[in-house]
Amino acid sequence: MAGGWRHGVGAGLAVLGLLAAGSQLQRWLPSDDDDPGSEPYLRPGVVGEAVDIRTATVTVESVVGSRTVEEYGSEMVSPGVWVVVRYTVVADRENTPVTLAELEDGEGRLWTLSGRNSNSCISGPPGVEAHCAAYFEVPVDALSSLRLHLARESRDTRYDVVADVDLGLSEADGDAFANARTIDLPTPTLGGKASS
Amino acid sequence: MPSREPSSRWAGVRRHPRLTIAALLLVGALALTAVLGGWARTTPEGVTRATPGTEVAATPFRIQLDRAEATYELAGRPAEPGLAYIVVEGVLTLDSLETVGSTTLGELLSVDLPKGYDAFGNPSDVAEPGVTVAEDGSMLLGIGPGLSYDVLVTFIVDEADVPDQLTVTLHEHVRRKSSLDYTLGWHDPAPVARMTFDVAPLPADRPQEEF
Numbered sequence: 001m002a003g004g005w006r007h008g009v010g011a012g013l014a015v016l017g018l019l020a021a022g023s024q025l026q027r028w029l030p031s032d033d034d035d036p037g038s039e040p041y042l043r044p045g046v047v048g049e050a051v052d053i054r055t056a057t058v059t060v061e062s063v064v065g066s067r068t069v070e071e072y073g074s075e076m077v078s079p080g081v082w083v084v085v086r087y088t089v090v091a092d093r094e095n096t097p098v099t100l101a102e103l104e105d106g107e108g109r110l111w112t113l114s115g116r117n118s119n120s121c122i123s124g125p126p127g128v129e130a131h132c133a134a135y136f137e138v139p140v141d142a143l144s145s146l147r148l149h150l151a152r153e154s155r156d157t158r159y160d161v162v163a164d165v166d167l168g169l170s171e172a173d174g175d176a177f178a179n180a181r182t183i184d185l186p187t188p189t190l191g192g193k194a195s196s
Numbered sequence: 197m198p199s200r201e202p203s204s205r206w207a208g209v210r211r212h213p214r215l216t217i218a219a220l221l222l223v224g225a226l227a228l229t230a231v232l233g234g235w236a237r238t239t240p241e242g243v244t245r246a247t248p249g250t251e252v253a254a255t256p257f258r259i260q261l262d263r264a265e266a267t268y269e270l271a272g273r274p275a276e277p278g279l280a281y282i283v284v285e286g287v288l289t290l291d292s293l294e295t296v297g298s299t300t301l302g303e304l305l306s307v308d309l310p311k312g313y314d315a316f317g318n319p320s321d322v323a324e325p326g327v328t329v330a331e332d333g334s335m336l337l338g339i340g341p342g343l344s345y346d347v348l349v350t351f352i353v354d355e356a357d358v359p360d361q362l363t364v365t366l367h368e369h370v371r372r373k374s375s376l377d378y379t380l381g382w383h384d385p386a387p388v389a390r391m392t393f394d395v396a397p398l399p400a401d402r403p404q405e406e407f
Contacts, residue, residue, distance in 0.1 A: 005213030009220050016224045031378065077331045080343055107293075114297035115338025116329075139342035 040157040042149075042164040051150075051163040056096040058150045060165045061086045061131075065143075065177030069135060071185040076116055078137035081177040085148055085167070086186060089121060089130040097123035100154035100162070101134040106145030111136045113154070120188040133186040140174040243365070246391040254388050255368040256292035257304055257339075261285070261349070265396035266358040268403055270350055271333025276317050280358055280398055282309070282351045288327070288336075289344040296382060298337040300369055301327060303385040305349065308363045313352040323351040355398070363392045 045051035050059045062085070068075050069082045076082075089098050101119040103111040113119055117136040124130030138146065146169055151162040209216045246252050251260040264284045268275050275281055290296055305325055312323030315335075327336040330346040339345070366389045369382035 005209070005217055008213070008217045012217060012221045013224055016221075016228050020228050031373075074334065075332050076334050077329070078343075079331075079345055109341040110294040111340040112295040114295045115336060115340060116334065117295070117338075117340070137340065137343065142342060 038158040040151065040160050040162040043161050045163055045165045047165065047168050049165075051165065052161070053098075053151060053163050054161040055093070055152050056089050056091045056098070058098060058163050058165075059088045060148060060150075060167070061088055063167050063169065064180070064183060065169075065173065066180040066183045067178055068182040069185050070182050075182065076137075078116075080137050080139040081143070081174065082135055082137050082183065083143070083146065083167070083169075083177075084133065084135040084183050084185065086131065086133050087148075087150065089124060089132055090128070091124050091126045091130075093126055095123045095125050096152055097121055097130075098132060098150050098152060100149065100151035100157060102149045103136050103138060103142075104147050104149060105138070105142040107142075109142060111138055120186075122188045122190050124190050128191050131186075131189045133188060135185060140178065143169045143174050143177070144171050243387045244389045246366075246389045248391055248393055250391075251287075252366050252389045252391075253291070253368075254304060254366040256290060256296055256300070256371070256382060258289040258291055259304065259366060260287045261364060261391060261393070262287075263396070264362050264393035266398040268398065270348065271328055273333075274403060275352065275355075276313075278355055279313060279317070279352055280355045282307075282323075282353055282358065282362060282395060284349040284362070284364060284393065285330070286347055286349065287344060288339065288347045290339045290341055293341055295338055295340040300382040300385075301336070301338060303367055303369070305367065306365050307351060308365075309351060309353055309357070309359070311353075311357075315352070317352070323353060326350045326352075358398055359395055360397075361392055362395050363390055365390050 043051050043053065045060070047060045047063060050057050063083065065081045065083050067081055068077050069084065070076075083103065089096065098121045099119070101113060111117060117134075119132070119134040121132035122130045134148070146167045148165045148167055149162050150165065151157050151160055153160065249260065249262050251258055262285050264282060267281050267283055270281045270283060302325060307323050307325070309323035312320050314320050314324050315326050326349070328334070328348040328350060329336050330348050336345060336347060365387045367385035368388040370384045371380060371382055372384075373380055374383065
């Protein structure tokens with residue numbers, strides 16, 4: 001059985017060698033940062049303007065804010081303010097949801113859909129308006145430079161189009177939102193008018 | 197002439213091939229680790245001892261923990277029969293440019309409780325922290341940049357296991373690419389500070405549930 005342990009040692013060393021070689025090779029391969037062509041294409045827009053995101057058209061309909069939102073009878077109070085965005089999605093050729101929704105401010109801060117933030121959107125069929133809503137809590141000092149990003153796929157935006165919508169808010173909106181009434185969070189609907 | 201077994205330095209190797217293989221693999225792994233950069237402490241200064249009420253930087257968070265108490269009720273939610281909450285009050289802030297999710301937040305702190313229960317009342321070998329927003333009682337499953345919350349960090353334990361003192365260990369993270377999918381994220385939680393609290397005891401009576 002002398003060959004048995006030699007075989008085991010050889011196999012172990014071969015595995016370790018391959019792991020080392022693979023690890024080294026990985027360092028040499030280009031990363032996403034080295035491939036600017038894969039960066040998502042930001043298509044700018046403003047509130048009320050339809051933005052073509054290649055597989056659908058999205059339109060931000062309204063932006064409201066408050067310190068408190070209510071969902072299913074439970075209130076959530078933000079140490080900053082809640083920003084509630086209603087938007088419409090019209091799919092182009094096949095049912096298309098919008099699963100990427102995030103806010104970015106002028107300082108490069110990014111609020112994604114973790115935590116208490118949420119995006120509710122139905123995957124609508126082509127030509128039918130899906131009325132969606134996203135809400136985020138942000139510090140008041142971010143309001144004046146907030147932009148909303150909307151895209152089809154949240155897990156991978158490479159080579160895709162991302163709507164980059166200026167929410168048009170100002171510092172004055174911070175005071176207004178801080179003193180606004182509780183917002184009853186809207187539910188997504190399909191076709192017809194958006195829920196109130 | 198007396199017969200004599202040929203002595204060989206490899207005799208021991210032949211007698212214990214598996215042990216030899218394991219030893220060689222270990223040596224190989226250590227050599228590989230050295231080649232790839234070796235081991236380094238993620239917290240070179242070691243774990244510091246902090247006092248309650250002081251703010252601690254535990255990348256990507258800053259957290260100040262003030263006091264601890266045992267209670268039967270949290271934000272209007274009574275503990276299951278036989279169980280109790282241990283609640284640590286504090287202030288949690290994020291020092292990052294991007295929202296951080298529940299996994300990193302859950303790894304922020306650990307306690308010296310022998311066992312506990314998860315949020316659904318299932319037994320767990322470790323006491324898992326839950327973070328509740330003090331102002332409204334909602335669960336905080338992540339935190340965005342520029343926001344700071346008054347929080348209740350909670351652990352669910354057996355009523356009989358409520359300790360007199362609680363030691364909380366805070367962990368910091370490192371931002372790097374995942375070895376699996378190469379996405380940037382917070383990894384490698386490592387203890388950065390410890391603080392010990394006297395735990396205010398449970399009230400004498402468990403509140404009655406209203407039906």
